[in-house]
Amino acid sequence: MRNIVLTITCILISAIGFAQDKNKKVAFEVDGKCEMCKMRIEKAALNVTGVKYATWDIPSHQLSLVVDERKTDPMKIKTALVAAGHDTKELKATEEAYDKIHPCCKYREDNSDDSDKH
Amino acid sequence: MKQIILLLFCLPMMVGAQKKIQGMVMEANTENKHIGLGGANVYWLNSQTGTITKNDGTFSIPYLEEYNKLIISFVGFRTDTLIIDEPKMVHHWLQPSNQLDEVVVRKERDAVQKTFFATQNVITVNSAELLKAACCNLSESFETNPAIDVNFNDALTGTKQIQMLGLTSPYLLITQENIPMVRGASQTYGLTFTPGTWVESIQITKGGGSVVNGYESISGQINTELQKPMTDNPVFVNGYGNLNGRLELNTHLNTKLSDKWSTGLFIHGNRRDIEVDNNDDGFLDTPLANQINIMNRWQYQNPEKGWVTFFNLRFLNDEKQVGETNFNPDTDRFTTNAWGSEIDTQRFDGSVKLGYVFPELPFQSFGFQASYSSHQQDSYYGFNVYDIDHESIYSNFLFNSIIGNTKNKFKTGLTFAYDGYDELVNNQDFERVDRSVGAFFEYSYTSLEKVSLTAGLRLDSHNRLGTFFTPRFHIRYTPWEKASIRGSFGIGRRAANIFAENQRLFASARTIQLNGNGGDIYGFDAEKAMNFGISFLQGFTWLERPGNFSVDFYRTDFDNQIVVDWENPGEVSFSNLEGKSFANSLQVELNHEILPNLEVRTAYKFYDVKTDFQTGLLQKPLQARHRYFANVGYNTTETENGGQWRFDYTLHALGEQRLPNTSANPVGFQLGDFAEGYSLMNAQITKVFSKKFEVYVGGENLTNFRQNNPVLGAEDPFGTNFDTTIIYAPIFGRMLYAGFRFKS
Numbered sequence: 001m002r003n004i005v006l007t008i009t010c011i012l013i014s015a016i017g018f019a020q021d022k023n024k025k026v027a028f029e030v031d032g033k034c035e036m037c038k039m040r041i042e043k044a045a046l047n048v049t050g051v052k053y054a055t056w057d058i059p060s061h062q063l064s065l066v067v068d069e070r071k072t073d074p075m076k077i078k079t080a081l082v083a084a085g086h087d088t089k090e091l092k093a094t095e096e097a098y099d100k101i102h103p104c105c106k107y108r109e110d111n112s113d114d115s116d117k118h
Numbered sequence: 119m120k121q122i123i124l125l126l127f128c129l130p131m132m133v134g135a136q137k138k139i140q141g142m143v144m145e146a147n148t149e150n151k152h153i154g155l156g157g158a159n160v161y162w163l164n165s166q167t168g169t170i171t172k173n174d175g176t177f178s179i180p181y182l183e184e185y186n187k188l189i190i191s192f193v194g195f196r197t198d199t200l201i202i203d204e205p206k207m208v209h210h211w212l213q214p215s216n217q218l219d220e221v222v223v224r225k226e227r228d229a230v231q232k233t234f235f236a237t238q239n240v241i242t243v244n245s246a247e248l249l250k251a252a253c254c255n256l257s258e259s260f261e262t263n264p265a266i267d268v269n270f271n272d273a274l275t276g277t278k279q280i281q282m283l284g285l286t287s288p289y290l291l292i293t294q295e296n297i298p299m300v301r302g303a304s305q306t307y308g309l310t311f312t313p314g315t316w317v318e319s320i321q322i323t324k325g326g327g328s329v330v331n332g333y334e335s336i337s338g339q340i341n342t343e344l345q346k347p348m349t350d351n352p353v354f355v356n357g358y359g360n361l362n363g364r365l366e367l368n369t370h371l372n373t374k375l376s377d378k379w380s381t382g383l384f385i386h387g388n389r390r391d392i393e394v395d396n397n398d399d400g401f402l403d404t405p406l407a408n409q410i411n412i413m414n415r416w417q418y419q420n421p422e423k424g425w426v427t428f429f430n431l432r433f434l435n436d437e438k439q440v441g442e443t444n445f446n447p448d449t450d451r452f453t454t455n456a457w458g459s460e461i462d463t464q465r466f467d468g469s470v471k472l473g474y475v476f477p478e479l480p481f482q483s484f485g486f487q488a489s490y491s492s493h494q495q496d497s498y499y500g501f502n503v504y505d506i507d508h509e510s511i512y513s514n515f516l517f518n519s520i521i522g523n524t525k526n527k528f529k530t531g532l533t534f535a536y537d538g539y540d541e542l543v544n545n546q547d548f549e550r551v552d553r554s555v556g557a558f559f560e561y562s563y564t565s566l567e568k569v570s571l572t573a574g575l576r577l578d579s580h581n582r583l584g585t586f587f588t589p590r591f592h593i594r595y596t597p598w599e600k601a602s603i604r605g606s607f608g609i610g611r612r613a614a615n616i617f618a619e620n621q622r623l624f625a626s627a628r629t630i631q632l633n634g635n636g637g638d639i640y641g642f643d644a645e646k647a648m649n650f651g652i653s654f655l656q657g658f659t660w661l662e663r664p665g666n667f668s669v670d671f672y673r674t675d676f677d678n679q680i681v682v683d684w685e686n687p688g689e690v691s692f693s694n695l696e697g698k699s700f701a702n703s704l705q706v707e708l709n710h711e712i713l714p715n716l717e718v719r720t721a722y723k724f725y726d727v728k729t730d731f732q733t734g735l736l737q738k739p740l741q742a743r744h745r746y747f748a749n750v751g752y753n754t755t756e757t758e759n760g761g762q763w764r765f766d767y768t769l770h771a772l773g774e775q776r777l778p779n780t781s782a783n784p785v786g787f788q789l790g791d792f793a794e795g796y797s798l799m800n801a802q803i804t805k806v807f808s809k810k811f812e813v814y815v816g817g818e819n820l821t822n823f824r825q826n827n828p829v830l831g832a833e834d835p836f837g838t839n840f841d842t843t844i845i846y847a848p849i850f851g852r853m854l855y856a857g858f859r860f861k862s
Contacts, residue, residue: 023478023479025203025478027201027203039566039567042566043565043566043567046523046524046525046566051523052479052481052520052522052523052524053479053480053481053520053523053524054523054524055480057201059199060198060199060200060201062200062201064201064203066478066479066480066481
């Protein structure tokens with residue numbers, strides 16, 4: 001049922017004339033510091049329906065995505081990222097989520113690029 | 119709150135200036151105050167477009183769609199690269215470069231890498247490993263690696279054949295940059311046609327490979343990546359000489375023509391004109407040889423547009439003369455004055471590779487590869503004439519994309535192959551043409567951590583093998599940290615080139631029997647086998663240094679095989695498999711950096727390879743059931759200008775080997791049932807003077823172990839007991855060599 005509603009909404013939206021891109025490039029900053037963070041961030045992003053491709057660059061903290069705009073939007077992805085314990089500019093992870101990440105990934109204490117050490 | 123205000127300020131600007139990047143470069147400070155940095159450089163990577171910030175730190179730069187990396191630099195600050203995909207406001211804080219005492223932690227890449235995450239059991243051998251044994255060509259590149267066994271092929275040519283999982287190289291798919299290479303007419307000598315210095319890296323895949331590269335691989339795949347003109351040294355010279363009289367020179371010349379085009383010229387020559395007969399049997403221990411090998415590569419790379427292209431042209435001329443030391447081809451050819459043999463090969467290769475990555479969709483790409491080769495071998499072994507011409511065309515089109523997201527990927531494509539053979543065996547002409555078209559689809563899933571799997575299926579239609587499916591399946595599971603369990607299953611089939619693969623049998627008095635059943639390939643059916651395997655890899659840290667332990671087991675079961683039976687010393691017979699034929703292989707390996715800079719690798723291998731011959735189910739002849747391997751490598755710490763000493767030592771110990779039955783021979787020409795076990799040691803020392811120059815000296819078979827009578831009936835090579843095929847150990851003894859490498 002939900003899918004049907006979603007589909008109809010999609011059709012309506014596109015009919016209204018908003019260009020909804022199937023392969024929209026999106027990039028924003030996500031906090032983290034190491035390879036382990038990279039895997040966790042990319043996995044969290046890819047688990048969001050509509051995210052086709054995700055790659056997080058350790059030194060620049062940029063998460064580059066290709067998303068299907070009809071199925072998702074950046075806020076949905078950011079919600080998933082903070083749930084996994086990683087801060088974004090607009091949304092911050094809860095203390096609970098942040099506590100769950102591996103001790104070596106504690107970026108709030110030290111946000112340096114740690115990729116050489118793992 | 120601050121961000122929202124900032125955002126409000128930015129909004130009108132973004133609307134007004136769509137095709138511009140405006141922003142401010144500031145000095146980083148603990149209070150996050152806006153301290154503008156005037157005079158900082160702001161420019162697009164790889165472009166002429168740049169600007170300098172004004173006194174208050176603000177700047178404006180045109181937005182160029184073809185660039186997405188904006189570089190901000192200022193003396194005394196760390197240079198930053200921003201990824202920018204759309205016109206927007208940029209506020210950037212530069213970190214003073216003296217803020218952190220920069221500690222560069224460089225991680226040396228291991229010379230042999232076992233992957234924990236790939237679905238397939240792949241071992242990558244890079245060029246650092248290849249330098250451990252100054253190998254002359256690809257067939258000698260595996261001496262320091264336990265995954266591949268190097269065997270001596272025959273008493274005449276001394277060509278080293280390789281084995282994996284207990285099966286000889288025809289059951290391996292050997293590719294060069296993923297284009298099938300050593301096959302058909304080049305099966306026996308093909309590995310000696312790739313000079314060692316041309317090799318950038320080798321990937322060894324155990325077990326059934328990917329469906330992408332065809333249906334032929336049965337026990338595994340060896341892929342060789344050659345040096346790329348864009349990344350290889352502009353000038354490279356390697357000279358090598360050994361005490362058996364072999365001289366070798368390799369020259370690479372690479373030029374960058376523009377930022378997109380590069381070309382390289384690779385020239386190899388080797389020569390041996392000293393006659394060596396250490397065992398005084400009247401036969402050369404190693405052939406007189408002469409090889410010229412020239413390759414020209416072109417590389418095109420355009421990362422913005424997503425195109426990558428390679429063109430390759432190669433020409434090879436290889437001449438070998440073997441036999442009795444007093445054999446002179448001009449006067450003694452096809453006479454009984456002296457026994458001799460000449461093998462002359464001319465080969466031309468051309469190939470093209472084309473790759474395109476959709477710039478907007480980094481997960482989607484297509485690739486096309488095509489190659490042409492013409493291989494002509496003219497040879498005779500005593501009175502046996504063997505000529506083969508092989509013309510081959512291969513092309514493969516491949517499309518990669520995803521289903522949903524990058525956790526679910528697929529590859530699909532089409533293959534077209536043509537092989538034209540013209541083969542003359544004594545007076546008999548074997549002419550044939552192979553044509554095939556195939557389509558494949560391969561799905562791979564990765565959960566990024568725990569599980570990944572690859573499942574592939576291809577359908578081929580071949581004029582002699584018929585129409586058939588080839589399934590391949592691989593799975594990997596990570597039960598805990600630094601561990602990996604893999605399983606694989608695959609079916610492979612091939613049309614055996616029985617003469618090309620068994621050429622050494624011509625150098626004997628054996629008569630050749632073809633006991634075909636009217637099949638399409640020399641009267642035989644296609645070979646077909648199933649391979650499955652499991653492997654376990656565990657990485658560990660002991661004494662604060664890394665190590666790994668692995669164990670794997672593979673089994674290959676033949677549905678049909680062309681059985682080469684030489685259990686009767688008077689003949690060699692070929693027939694379709696009747697009964698069983700299988701190969702079990704178990705390998706246990708332990709590697710560790712036991713002391714700083716001292717790396718130790720050890721392996722034990724057990725092979726149980728049996729085939730139903732005419733005389734019953736027998737162990738494969740000339741193959742040791744037990745093998746031990748050890749390699750110790752030590753490097754001194756690199757000095758500032760790159761100077762270093764490197765030491766390397768390898769031990770191969772082989773258990774007893776079953777010999778083909780010789781009981782029908784007269785007493786003096788019988789060999790017993792088994793050859794005793796023995797061990798071989800190789801060592802090499804390299805002195806690196808600087809990044810530009812190094813010299814090496816080394817030795818193979820340091821204990822000087824030799825097989826006593828490699829040529830049966832050497833006194834009477836035209837008699838009925840002449841046989842050069844029963845070789846289980848080196849023929850020439852200790853071999854010392856030296857060489858240098860120059861790079862600039």
